[in-house]
Amino acid sequence: MSIGIAWGTGEQIEGTPFRMAVPGSDTSGHAVVLTVDMPPGLHVDAHTHESEEQINIVLSGQVRFRVGDEETVLGAGGVLLMPRHIEHELWSDTDEFAQIIEIYTPSGMERIFAAAGAAAIAGGNSFAGADDYAAGRSS
Secondary structure (H helix, E strand, O other): OOOOOOOOOOEEOOOOOEEEEEOHHHHOOOOEEEEEEEOOOOEEEEEOOOOOEEEEEEEEOOEEEEEOOEEEEEOOOOEEEEOOOOOEEEEOOOOOOEEEEEEEEOOOHHHHHHHHHHHHHHOOOOOOOHHHHHHHHHO
């Protein structure tokens, strides 16, 4: 177990922009902390988590979020809760990267992301797309 990591370190989840900052195994499955350098123009399609709460902390850049019927734009220092069972999406409509910390509780999303990344790579793509993430959820 590591007590601290620098940005851009941590285990890369292949085929995704995610890195594992705090694995679920270090929290007895209570949470996982991921970091992501969100590329300009990226849109994470609307979806719902059945098992996890998601908390996003924007460190730099700007990200748009929709949770249920509410939409907001957050910059550095912004924090957003995406509750389970509530449809949400996020996107970057700027031309700069956004650095985001994502906390999922309980852990498990890292396995879905890993499955999506593996599917993308197996399909000849560098990064997972919406279909890969949807397939990762069902596996």
